[in-house]
Amino acid sequence: MANKTTDMSKIRKVLKFYSNGKSKLFISNYLSLSRNTVKKYISLFEVLGLSFEIINEKTDAELELLFSHTTEESVSPKLQTLYDYFPVMERELKKVGVTIYRTWEQYIALYPDGFQITQFRHHYKIWAKRVNPVVGFKVSYFNTNKLFAKLKMAKADGSYLRELAKIQRQEVIILDDFGLQALDSQNRITLLELIEDRHNNGSIIVTSQIPVAGWYDIIGEKTIADAILDRLIHQSHRLELKGESMRKKIGINRVEN
Structure with a gap:
């Protein structure tokens, strides 16, 4: 952030107070910030059109990206x-x-x-x-079972390392529908290699209908399962969704309409 005069925790406090109805003068005095600084961040907060809850869920890096560059600009x-x-x-x-x-x-x-x-x-x-900071990143989406099948074929025809290199160049990869089938020995190693390549080099998003507690059995083979889950779970952000299937809701709405 230009001149980094305000840390991310203070920006969060500014927006929290503002969302709770506090005046700019109160925020300025309470946080020992200039009124112009408070106005800058509130103005951009309003421009972004996001709720405080969404802002507060973002990491410091994401928040810095949101509030960089335009904080000094006046908006017509x-x-x-x-x-x-x-x-x-x-x-x-x-x-x-x-x-x-x-x-x-x-x-x-x-x-x-x-x-x-x-x-x-x-x-x-x-x-x-x-x-949405992920916009503009190199992102690849994969159905997990189809990816494993493709990489098995790549091992057979000698193109496996080339396929892995393509995936490794992506900044974010998405593995969808993980766990619909138990992994065999070859797919366990493939998954471990994918996650090893991601570790500290990129991000991975895994979606599954299976609770995380059941992943150990899906992966199988204790040593490899421990290695995969240690890298995948312990430094992750976990979102557990509840409610009915969106496909079911969309189907109901189409029938009603």
Whole structure:
């Protein structure tokens, strides 16, 4: 962060007090920060359009990225209006068939003097990188069983190391539906090698319908299971979701509509 005059813990406190209804003067006096500094962070907080809960879940590195570069910039009313539109736009983009161009058409219909499509895309890219730091990273998604099958074939035809090198170049890899099948001896070694390559060099996201407590049995073979889970679990952020399947909910909504 430029001049790093405010550490991340103070930014969190500024936003927490502000979200709880405290005045900028109170925050400035209580935290011994200048009023301009408090205004800067509150202004950007409002521009980002995120709740304090979401902000507070981010790591210090992610928070620094969010609040870097633009903290010294003044935001024009026109750009502020665009930033206010982006959180709504992101929700729309999750719907089937919705594109950035279509959301721009909706935006320009609301604000005829707004940004044209090229600038609209440019500002959205900047905003999205701050709100979702993973945007712009090299990311690869894999269905776990299909990946293991592909790598087995690669071992057979001699291209295994080349395939591993491709995966290793990614900054983030996603293993989806882990644990639908128990691992055999070859897949256990493959998983260990993938995680070894990630350790301190990149990130890995694992999704599974199997509780983490059941992964040990899925992996099998005590020594390798210990090695994999030690690297995978103990330095991770774990999100355990509850409730009905989203596929089921979407299916119900389609039937009702």
